[in-house]
Amino acid sequence: MKFGKLSEGANLSKVIQCDDIDNxxxxxxLPDKIEDKKPVMxxxxxxxxxxxxxxxxxxxxxxxxxxxxxxKQAKTRKxxxxxxxxxxxxxxxxxxxxxxxxxxxxxxxxxSIEKPIEYTDWSKDKPIKAKITCRGVxxxxxxxxxxxxxxxxxxxDHYSKLELIEQIRKQAISxxxxxINELSNEYKLSIELVRTKTSELEIxxxxxxxxxxxxxxxxxxxxxxxxxxxxEADKKESSKENRTILKRLDSILSKIKDTPKMIxxxxxxxxxNEDGEITYKSNIGICMKCGNLLEKDSKxxxxxxxxx
Numbered sequence: 001m002k003f004g005k006l007s008e009g010a011n012l013s014k015v016i017q018c019d020d021i022d023n024x025x026x027x028x029x030l031p032d033k034i035e036d037k038k039p040v041m042x043x044x045x046x047x048x049x050x051x052x053x054x055x056x057x058x059x060x061x062x063x064x065x066x067x068x069x070x071x072k073q074a075k076t077r078k079x080x081x082x083x084x085x086x087x088x089x090x091x092x093x094x095x096x097x098x099x100x101x102x103x104x105x106x107x108x109x110x111x112s113i114e115k116p117i118e119y120t121d122w123s124k125d126k127p128i129k130a131k132i133t134c135r136g137v138x139x140x141x142x143x144x145x146x147x148x149x150x151x152x153x154x155x156x157d158h159y160s161k162l163e164l165i166e167q168i169r170k171q172a173i174s175x176x177x178x179x180i181n182e183l184s185n186e187y188k189l190s191i192e193l194v195r196t197k198t199s200e201l202e203i204x205x206x207x208x209x210x211x212x213x214x215x216x217x218x219x220x221x222x223x224x225x226x227x228x229x230x231x232e233a234d235k236k237e238s239s240k241e242n243r244t245i246l247k248r249l250d251s252i253l254s255k256i257k258d259t260p261k262m263i264x265x266x267x268x269x270x271x272x273n274e275d276g277e278i279t280y281k282s283n284i285g286i287c288m289k290c291g292n293l294l295e296k297d298s299k300x301x302x303x304x305x306x307x308x
Contacts, residue, residue, distance in 0.1 A: 001050055001096065002058040003040060004069035010039050016068075017041040018048075018100040026102050026142060027149075027159040034096045036070035045104035047145050051155070052096040054088035056080075059145075061103070082146045094155055101148070105222050106161050107139045111169045117177050119231070130233040132180060139223035140168065140214075147218030164219070171213055172224070 016032045016039065032038075034050065042048055042063055050057040050068075058074035060066060074080055116131035142148050153159050214221065 001034075001052070001068065001070050002072050002074040003048075003050065003060045003066040004072065006039060006065040006067045007037070010037070010067060012039055015039045015041050015065075016098060017043065018046060021046065021100065021102040021104075023104075023106055023108075024161050025158065026106070026161055026164065027153050028100050029155065029157045030098045030100060031157075032098065034068055034070075034098060036068055038068045040066040040068060040098070042066065042100075045102065047101040047103050047142075049083070049099050049101075049145070049149075050096065051094070051099050053094060054086075054092040056083040056086050057096075059083055086146065086150060088155075092155060099149075099155075101142055101145045103142055103145075105139050105141045107223075109138050109140070109161070109165055109168070111136055111138065111165075111172060113173055113176065116232070117180050119180055121233070128233055130231050132232075133230045134176065134226050135228045136172070136224070136226045138168065138172065138221055138225070140164075140219055140221050142218055143215070143220035144218035147216065149218075151217045152219075168214060168219070168221070176226075 016030060016034070018028055018030060020028050040048070042060055044063045046063075047059070047061045049059045059079050061079070112135045113133050116133050119130045119132050121128040121130060152164070
């Protein structure tokens with residue numbers, strides 16, 4: 001049995017076709033009775049096989065009209081080489097049927113990490129512990145119908161993306177955990193700067209081959225993005241850091257002579273540069289790091305080099 005060329009005068013009143021595949025559906029086994037000379041329509045982004053009792057008789061992937069040829073066997077071609085090796089995971093006595101795969105990209109699949117990932121901020125004199133949660137979005141598609149059929153789908157009437165999403169989420173989260181740990185050790189990023197490194201984190205996630213196990217099941221991740229990072233520092237450690245900063249400001253301000261009483265630590269603004277180091281800006285023409293008088297419109301202190 002095979003998919004043949006549509007013959008002239010074919011009866012098109014009852015065409016076998018799949019209209020139930022959308023962004024939520026990956027595979028459908030059609031209920032139509034497979035008979036000789038019956039026409040078949042394969043739509044854009046679909047892949048179909050003729051299956052009976054654990055054996056795949058033919059496979060097609062090009063959009064078009066076909067006809068069932070019950071007495072003929074599919075020619076040996078590259079498309080069928082793997083399918084001829086297919087061995088069902090268990091005995092299967094199912095009757096002849098047509099199974100259709102959705103080969104289009106399955107888009108806008110959201111995920112979130114509910115269990116916080118631990119992160120260590122090594123940029124400070126004393127490491128600060130923090131917890132990170134994040135959300136993201138990914139797209140995927142079936143890349144290899146043979147692998148997907150033999151290792152994921154099996155034989156059933158319908159397979160939705162919801163059955164696969166959780167597997168993908170677990171693989172991605174595991175690699176995000178590894179990526180965050182690598183950023184902590186490699187970049188020594190301050191907590192404040194982690195959010196600016198989402199692109200590097202995405203690269204780390206890809207380098208960790210989080211989708212390797214998925215590829216072995218015929219699935220390919222086509223798009224992956226972290227859309228949000230939420231960081232919560234250890235309250236005890238972060239409060240100590242804040243107190244240290246305020247003491248440092250008070251110490252600097254106390255050294256400034258002839259400073260009006262109305263000027264206090266609130267006139268200084270704290271900034272973090274690209275390396276996670278504390279820099280200051282002041283409205284009083286004095287370096288808030290060393291107390292040196294600044295020249296007009298200066299961007300750096302000539303004494304200590306602090307960015308203004």
